[in-house]
Amino acid sequence: MALTRSSGAGTLPEGGVRLTRPVPALLAAALLLALTAAGCGTLVVGVPPAPVSSPPAEPPSEPPPPILVPEEEEPLPVFIPKRIPDPVVIDPILDSPWARSPVMEASVQRWIESMQEREASYYRTSLARMGRYREMVEEEIRRGDLPASLLYLPIVESWYNPRAYSRAGASGLWQFMPLTARGMGLRVDSFVDERRDPFLSTPKALAYLSQLNDQFGSWFLALAAYNAGPGRVDRILRRRGQSSPGHDGLFLEILSDLPRETRDFVPRLLAAARIAMDPVAYGFEDVLPQEPFRFEEVEIPDAISLDVMARAAAVDQGELEELNPQLLRGLTPFGAATRMRVPEGAGEQFAEAIRSIPPEERVSFLEHTVAQGQTLTHIARFYGVSLGDLQAANPAIQPRRMQIGQRVVVPRSPSAAARARQAGASDLPGAGGLTVYSVRPGDTLSGIAARHRVVLGDLLRWNGLSRDSIIRPGDEVRIHLPER
Numbered sequence: 001m002a003l004t005r006s007s008g009a010g011t012l013p014e015g016g017v018r019l020t021r022p023v024p025a026l027l028a029a030a031l032l033l034a035l036t037a038a039g040c041g042t043l044v045v046g047v048p049p050a051p052v053s054s055p056p057a058e059p060p061s062e063p064p065p066p067i068l069v070p071e072e073e074e075p076l077p078v079f080i081p082k083r084i085p086d087p088v089v090i091d092p093i094l095d096s097p098w099a100r101s102p103v104m105e106a107s108v109q110r111w112i113e114s115m116q117e118r119e120a121s122y123y124r125t126s127l128a129r130m131g132r133y134r135e136m137v138e139e140e141i142r143r144g145d146l147p148a149s150l151l152y153l154p155i156v157e158s159w160y161n162p163r164a165y166s167r168a169g170a171s172g173l174w175q176f177m178p179l180t181a182r183g184m185g186l187r188v189d190s191f192v193d194e195r196r197d198p199f200l201s202t203p204k205a206l207a208y209l210s211q212l213n214d215q216f217g218s219w220f221l222a223l224a225a226y227n228a229g230p231g232r233v234d235r236i237l238r239r240r241g242q243s244s245p246g247h248d249g250l251f252l253e254i255l256s257d258l259p260r261e262t263r264d265f266v267p268r269l270l271a272a273a274r275i276a277m278d279p280v281a282y283g284f285e286d287v288l289p290q291e292p293f294r295f296e297e298v299e300i301p302d303a304i305s306l307d308v309m310a311r312a313a314a315v316d317q318g319e320l321e322e323l324n325p326q327l328l329r330g331l332t333p334f335g336a337a338t339r340m341r342v343p344e345g346a347g348e349q350f351a352e353a354i355r356s357i358p359p360e361e362r363v364s365f366l367e368h369t370v371a372q373g374q375t376l377t378h379i380a381r382f383y384g385v386s387l388g389d390l391q392a393a394n395p396a397i398q399p400r401r402m403q404i405g406q407r408v409v410v411p412r413s414p415s416a417a418a419r420a421r422q423a424g425a426s427d428l429p430g431a432g433g434l435t436v437y438s439v440r441p442g443d444t445l446s447g448i449a450a451r452h453r454v455v456l457g458d459l460l461r462w463n464g465l466s467r468d469s470i471i472r473p474g475d476e477v478r479i480h481l482p483e484r
Contacts, residue, residue: 093149093219098248099270103255107264111271116283122159123272124287127279129160131289133173133198140203144210147219152273156265162196162325171195174205184208191333197326199341217245220266224251228262295323296347300354303334304362312353319343331363360474365393366410370402383410384470439475452479 098104115123130151137151157175158164165171169178172195178188184204186194194200212222212230216237225233236257237243242250255263275282300309306327310317321330323341332338342350354362368379376399380387391399393409402408437448445465449456460466462478471477 089148091147091149093147093223094270094273096220096248098220098252101252103252104267104270107267108270108274111264111268112275112282115271115275120283123155123275124284126155126159126161127276127284127287128290130155130276131291132293133160133202134289135292136199137202140206143203144206146206146210149269149273150206150209152276153223153269155272155276156268162198172201173198174201176201176205180208191329191331192326192338193328194326197324200326215245218248218250220248220251221246223266223269224258224262227265228259233258293323293341294344295341296344297339298342298347298350298354300332300338300340302337302359302362303331304354304357305331305364308357308362308364309350309354312357313342313346313350314353315343315346315350329367330365360472364411368408368410370404370406370408372404375399375402376408379408379410384466385411435479435481437477437479439471439477443471445471445477448477448479452481454479454481 093099099108133154134151137154138148141148141150154160154173158173160173162173163171164173164175166175170176171178171193172181174195176184176186176195178195181188181195181201181204184207186201186204188195209222209226212225213219215230216222216225216233221233221237233254236254237246237250240254240257242253251266275284279285279287306320306324307317307330310320320342321327323343327340332340366383368383370379376390376394376397377387380390383390389411390408391397393411397406397408435452437452439448445459446456449459452459459477459479462480465471
């Protein structure tokens with residue numbers, strides 16, 4: 001619709017306005033916008049729009065609660081715990097980089113074949129014996145934080161025999177030399193050799209091996225030094241311009257300078273360990289390990305023979321000897337208290353039995369060192385025992401080949417006091433006074449008889465003795481004094 005403003009007279013529509021001049025574009029746009037806002041009604045300029053009635057306002061109300069639509073719950077993720085792998089235990093001997101070197105591997109395989117064939121019976125026995133000591137050795141290894149493979153070193157050293165003895169003088173499960181053993185605090189003498197005691201020698205041997213490893217910085221060198229001596233290995237290294245600490249490869253470098261036994265020492269240990277860790281794979285499926293030793297310890301106040309102790313406590317003498325291989329002479333040392341192992345559960349029984357044995361009856365034999373010109377007959381007469389008893393106590397001795405310094409076991413004849421008790425009153429003469437004489441150092445039967453003015457034959461008869469009987473200080477001799 002075009003809008004114009006007119007200046008002439010004319011009839012105006014009711015409520016209308018005549019425009020005679022053109023409306024500016026801006027004004028036209030405003031009018032058009034107003035018309036659009038008013039809807040489709042006619043817009044008459046200058047006339048206000050009629051008021052529009054609106055419905056009465058309703059009071060406000062609270063909005064309705066929201067409608068809750070349950071959502072589908074997402075399933076929780078399934079937790080599958082991952083297995084934590086066991087820590088890899090590295091054995092510095094078995095897992096040494098040089099343990100699989102071609103030279104070492106060839107030697108190890110050679111010794112495996114030897115232990116499967118030529119040495120099979122010894123190896124089988126050592127696996128069985130190891131059962132007795134395994135718990136104890138492994139505990140000492142853990143305590144020292146040492147390679148677990150050292151458990152198998154006694155197989156190489158002694159076939160796990162605590163009584164093993166080498167031509168060089170090494171002895172025991174760990175084959176200690178006397179000087180080294182004494183240096184580590186073990187007792188080694190003619191009565192007691194603690195190298196043969198597995199429960200005493202094991203911690204000492206492991207401590208010594210640990211010291212050698214600290215010194216040389218290599219377990220291969222430490223084992224070589226254990227076998228050949230640390231001084232020898234150290235001199236070889238210095239001669240080659242090497243200094244400690246070193247590494248396992250040096251063992252292969254100095255191999256040609258080592259004694260043959262030492263060259264084979266490490267390969268034999270590796271071979272023994274491989275078989276022992278899987279004996280079935282190497283043909284030793286029939287080995288039954290021996291049961292571990294179970295024992296108690298009792299204190300022995302002085303010397304006592306194992307046979308006397310076994311009879312008093314009613315136990316097997318062989319079991320006592322197995323538990324105490326360190327006792328070389330079959331009796332505990334004189335003049336000192338000794339801790340001794342007895343079967344488990346028999347400790348109190350032993351203590352009571354020992355207290356019940358008179359001191360003079362605790363040793364059932366003596367040892368005699370053969371002097372120049374002595375024969376078994378001379379020794380039997382000197383100690384007042386029969387030649388047959390002396391031969392029975394020494395079955396390995398050949399009478400015609402006895403040597404000066406050789407030891408002869410002499411069964412002790414009953415003490416004079418014991419013989420006197422056995423003689424009884426019927427053997428004693430009825431006349432005269434009775435006195436009891438306590439033997440002093442240096443006394444002889446003939447001297448006692450002369451001192452008391454009695455006939456030697458009577459003195460012997462009163463006490464149930466013979467001319468060859470031995471009397472000792474403290475023995476009691478019965479004497480019937482002649483009438484005056």
